[in-house]
Amino acid sequence: MTALVAAEALLATPPVDRASVTHSVSEACARASAYAMPLIGADIVPVAQGTGRTLSEPVVALVATPPFTQSAMDGYAVVACDGIAVGTRLRVVGRVPAGRRGDEIAPGQATRLFTGAPIPEGADAVVMQEHVERDGDAIVLRRPIRAGDNIRIKGEDVQPLEILLQAGERLDARHIALAAAQGIGTFRVRARPRVAVISTGDELRQAGDTLEPSAIYDSNRPMLLALIEQSGLVPIDGGWVPDRPEMLADRLRYMAERADLVVTSGGASLGEEDHALEALVQADGSGETLKIALKPGKPAVVGRIGSAAYLGLPGNPVSSLVCWLLLGRAMTSTLEGREPPQRLGFPLPSKSAFARRAGRTEFVPVKLVNGHDGLGVEILGRGGSARLQPLAEADGLAEIAAENGGVRPGDVVLFHPLRGGFAI
Template sequence: MTITIASRAPEQDMGRQKALLPVPDACRRAASYATPLRAAETVSVFEALGRTLAAPVAAELAMPPFSQSAMDGYALAAGDGIHSGARLEVVERIAAGSVGKRLGQGKASRLFTGAPLPEGADAVIMQEHVEREGSAIILRRPIRAGDNVRYRGEDIEPFEPLFGTGERLDARHIALLAAQGIARVGVLVRARVAVISTGDELRQAGAGLGAAAIYDSNRPMLLALIAQAGLIAIDGGWVPDDAERLAARMRELAGRVDLVLTSGGASAGEEDHALSALDRAGGRGETLKIALKPGKPAVVGAIGAAAYLGLPGNPVSSLVSWLILGHAMVSALEGRAPRQRLGCPMTSRSHFDRRPGRAEFAPARLSEDGGVEILGRGGSARLRPLVQADGLAEIATDNAGVLPGDTVLFHPFRDGFVV
């Protein structure tokens, strides 16, 4: 992921970060631990939203299925062209869903958008461009063959490939399937993703807080993100900072899900047990130090057939890591290559100081003049800037600071939570 912004990176700052793994490489490493799903089922197109195709789909019909009018107007046989001022007799009226009679020279058929062209007609003149006189029309501009006509098959021909295996279906795909008369499609079973929160300091909503405790926000957030992505979210509960207990929970969940997430304990401190627990659970994996902010540390691996992703404990770090590494792993589960989040290039209205060396995602909101405002140094543990934001501004790895007028990539929340 890059942005088109001039680099102001001191060489010494870049040198400190050379050991960090670039985000695309981290995504590939994470995806390598995911075993593609094989089980499939057939569902109605009304239930196909967010599902992933298990097999390619080809067109069964031409689209449009017949040559039709693109406008409300009059069909006629234009041939080599009809000049302005020509007078034609209107012989019939054709509504959408009706079929007209053969049309001769010097004749016209009144018809409406989507109605089939009668045999012999090759053009449609808009109703605004004629004058009606009794049973005749007078053209107020010249007309040529092909004007305002949608020809049979100009959009899609029969047997043309529509979608490939691994395509994630949204409302656009469902519209095309329905227009083809396809009632049911074969899709992969939904990936099952379990979320475990870790940390002695965490308490659950409804429980009292001690002097050094906080409420668990990551698990509810991640479960919501998983559900929003169209996956099956499974609550794996909370586990204290104990590698053996965490390993037991991970091992139990790995036997019935496709991806296990843990939140917290992904770094290398004495109380960070994610990698150790993965090993004790009989899994394999590694800690990644990623050129990403927030979210530098993450643990990736597998326990049997289930992939594993250990996320940082701070909420914004956890969210960003899920959107990037989680996207890569879910894509691999569903048999497709991860697709880079391109974002929308937008002009920053903010001054944002930072050290280069990591791609940074900062909460940002849209400004009234069409730019984006980066919401200060929100920090990876602060949720208020995240809630106030319209999305995330991505700042390039080699950029040493954003000035007003610089370009950043903006990732809106309205579609950025779909992996």
């Protein structure tokens, strides 16, 4: 089912009391992504500027890689046939640096050549330079050599017309190297989703403001904007709005005309001062509050305003971060025409005990620890949804399964690294 069909089916569903239904993390991600629709536009970008972009069409090989049979080592090209024994003496008849071609050689001869240089006609192996002894115009083998040793065969990596990258692939340096080795100069990529972030709450102050005893500085909006930019998306600062549903509705309408996804932090729960869903409806949008079996980040609001998707995140910073990494990535993947990412993680043993109740999937900050019994993770106390210091000290988040009533030393958890992209 395409994202468009899924969204139409979801929006056509008769209203129900969604707040009474508790969704698993996977179910919540699926519902969130159904409100997002793939962007139609495409851009042509230079290969070197493709990092973080999503391909809109496959990339096909133009040439064989390597384009000719070449040496994998600095050494000497020889005619090995059935093998050459230790102590064999071979006469050196030429020298071939990378970018040059050498003359044909015969049995009993050798050509000095360097990594990447073409193999001379007649040669079928390369002996590494450290495995021979040079004696004037000859070499003496210190090790036996067989046909095929230390040679890269033409086309062994890529054949012409082979599909190198599929549409929907999110590009990074590996893909850029692969395309550049083909002489490909540009990628056709999907338009980058524009993501607007609005922070809400009477208690919030901005950097440079006077901080009254009942106020806090806004950390969510800078954090989310940084995550969005780090993900290769287009961040739009939607500013701050107090806890007034009519003011938030006006801001939502305004940003929905300028963004593909509008994100708010704060006001996503079901309390008297939580106005995200109310403001969404006042802005002529539609959506629902998701009650998720997740800690931190139990409540979230998802929906649409005009042509833009909407995501209302909790106000506590760690809750906001976790919900963005789960729901936000699901929605932006759909906008980019990609399959929502699978939450894989690395299974590692915990070095710590952690008491908890079963029922919700929980993410806790952890550090990697390499002890005498191998690599594991140390849980950084009970971080809490409002504590940023443990998060800043962490190497990643440990995912504790919903059915797990507690963690004992040695129990396996899923480790999700935070460094290098906050991938989860």
